[in-house]
Amino acid sequence: MSxxxxxxxxxxxxxxxxxxxxxxxxxxxxxPSLHLVLVGQSSLLEELVSAEPSVDRSRLRILHAADVIGMAERPSQALRAKADSSMRVALQLVRDGEAQACVSAGNTGALMALSRYVLKTLPGIDRPAMVTAIPTEAGHTHLLDLGANVDCSAEHLYQFAVMGMVAAEALGIERPRIALLNIGTEDVKGNQQVKLAASLLQQAPGLNYVGFVEGDGLYRGEADVVVCDGFVGNILLKASEGLAGMIAGRIQRLFSSSLLARLAGVVAMPLLRGLQAELSPARHNGASFLGLQGIVVKSHGSAGVEAFRSAIRLAHREIREDLPQRLHGRLEHLLL
Structure with missing residues (x-):
């Protein structure tokens, strides 16, 4: 492999x-084998790179792009008026075969719209979906969609399940357990789209569909792939991040509330730091856009240095696993 x-x-x-x-x-x-192309305002990028003289410039290229897409900019504006944006030029490198993946921390809506326009979707896929691995009691669960598709049909949810299964398999999970996120585990629970999606998944050969899962079951690790529409998935993800931050803040305040608490904190701190590192958002940063004819990874907009490195790691792993080709090879046998 090159x-x-x-x-x-x-x-x-x-x-x-x-x-x-x-x-x-x-x-x-x-x-050591990775090559990067930094796309953006070349004078600024060159200044920042030159401040680190030890960098291997044979593996780093700077490509100028005059425009920048704002974080609050409408996707339609980004498509029509920003032909030379850093985001679009980076995606075009993937389209033209000069890169195997694109990583961006920019405007999510613009990145999705441009990705669909520049790279196109794989045959049989109507809409790409955002997926990430979230920590659970049992390890990790792949959750999708995270916000790319607010309104979804049952067929869309079925396609998300197939793509999520292939992504989980690429990480070494055999026969991933697939579940639909719902307000209950009984067959009568849920809206019409979820019920119809459940019927499609039950009838599909080759899918290890285990039924509905509730939010608490997701974090217990009751499924390897959990599917929902982007409206629900984005709220779940943001609420989880907020809850984790709140718990961390409260623990810190408790351990500084008195002398006895501070002494207890000294004893517990190694364990707490290990847990914090394991659950750190920076460690899990990066959501993949599944269903495109190329690899696109979305980093959190507020990501720091370590978090953005996690997004690059994810892109590097998906290149190694040749995820789009793996998806393409499985979709024709699994899609309706």
């Missing part, structure tokens, strides 16, 4: 190149 090449939208996110460039340079050190 050396992996990842195109980076270096102007995206809340912190832009001042965060993204250090993350990229550290990723080059982490993966």
């Amino acid at each position: 050396a992996p090449v990842i195109a980076i939208d270096a102007m995206g996110g809340d912190f832009g190149p001042h965060c993204i460039v250090p993350a990229c340079l550290q990723s080059l050190a982490e993966f």
Whole structure:
């Protein structure tokens, strides 16, 4: 396999190149065969890269793009008026075979719209879906969709389940258990789309469909792939991130509330730090756009250096697993 090449939208996110460039340079050190193309305002990128003279420039290229898509910009505006945006140029590198993946922390709606326009979807897929692995008691669960598709039909949910299964298999999970997120586990629960999707999944050969799962069952690890529409998935993900932050803050305040509590904190701190590292959002940053003819990874807009490195790691792994080709090879046998 040739050396992996990842195109980076270096102007995206809340912190832009001042965060993204250090993350990229550290990723080059982490993966000796990795090549990166930083896309954005070349003068600024060159200044930031030149501040680190030890970087291997043979594996790093800077490609100029004059436009930047704002975090609050409408996707339609990004499509029509920003032909030379860093996001679009990075995606075009994937389309043209000059890179195998694109990573961006930019505007999610614009990234999805441009990805569909530039890369197109795989045959049989109506809509790409955003997926990420979230920590559970049993390990990890792949959750999709995370916000790319607010309104979904039963057929869309079925396609998400198939794509999620293939993504889980790529990580070594044999016969991934697939579930639909619902307000109860009984067959009579849920809206019409979820019930129809359940019927499709029950009839599909080759899918290990285990039924409905509730939110608490998701975190117990009752399924390897959990499917929902993007409206529900995005709320679940953001609520989970907020809950984790709230619990961490309360624990910290409790251990500083008195002398006895501080002493207890000294004893418990190694365990708490290990748990914090395991559940850290930075460690799990990066959502894949499944269903495209190319690899696109969306980093959280507020990601710091370590979190953006996690998104690059995810893209690197998907290149190694050749995820789009793996999806393409399975879809014709599994789609309706």
